[in-house]
């Protein structure tokens with residue numbers, strides 16, 4: 665799959681549910697309305713959809729959400745997609761999770777062939793963790809993270825940099841990740857979906873985060889890539905990597921190799937644009953995958969050049985949907 669700008673699409677992110685057991689303040693409002701079940705693809709349909717993308721050249725699949733591990737029986741999907749890794753049809757199957765259910769599932773994920781996972785963690789302070797996630801318990805999440813480590817999964821911690829939210833903890837997070845052998849990625853808040861709060865009050869440019877970290881840590885730019893949009897540095901004192909995902913201060917679209925499909929089978933060719941393609945109708949219209957495959961081909965021919973995120977007091981969200989719909 666080559667898009668109109670010559671980029672090969674090799675990375676599919678699949679949101680397996682729009683539901684989540686947390687309500688992070690920058691991500692969702694507290695009173696979210698979730699989709700009715702009939703609109704959601706079954707696990708078998710999600711697997712069929714992934715299979716079509718793999719036949720078209722996708723080499724990496726990331727399951728996300730919502731919270732992927734709250735979807736009932738999601739481990740059966742993980743196990744079936746894991747077979748594609750074992751057969752060599754896929755280079756990598758991975759997952760982004762908030763770790764609340766990870767103590768239960770870490771071992772199963774490793775057995776299915778998952779080698780690395782991303783875990784979202786914005787604070788190591790229990791009260792603050794609860795304030796940011798509204799419903800979260802830090803001890804449960806730490807237990808999940810340690811279960812992942814014990815199961816042999818390589819852990820990358822994702823932290824959204826929040827002005828006055830966690831900026832005084834960034835050094836501690838670097839230190840903690842160093843102690844446990846985890847990489848760490850900082851993310852800028854993106855204007856996605858209405859959250860009933862002023863995003864300019866949360867937004868912290870990562871250029872500032874990096875220059876503050878440099879007061880304490882020796883950071884060296886490195887070429888390391890994971891197929892995602894982060895640029896990485898090595899921390900001399902811990903030997904670990906720090907990634908920076910900067911959709912606002914630096915546009916990262918030139919090297920975009922990915923598309924996203926939601927749990928309703930809607931394909932978004934860009935995280936920051938509204939244009940989408942309905943894959944559920946062709947998927948359900950025929951038992952053969954011909955209609956589905958032509959819908960995918962047609963959609964890829966419309967992949968836009970990039971997004972255009974702006975955080976401004978008067979600006980509307982760049983897109984109406986929340987990150988939890990498209991999958992972060």
Ligand code: SAM
Pocket residue numbers: 684688690691728729730731732760761762782783784785822823824851852853854855856987988991992
């Ligand atoms: N529930 C899983 C988790 O917590 O990792 C997967 C889905 S969550 C939407 C994926 C990532 O998106 C999380 O790291 C979250 O912090 C991030 N995220 C959500 N809304 C965001 C926003 N508006 N700007 C930047 N990152 C956001």
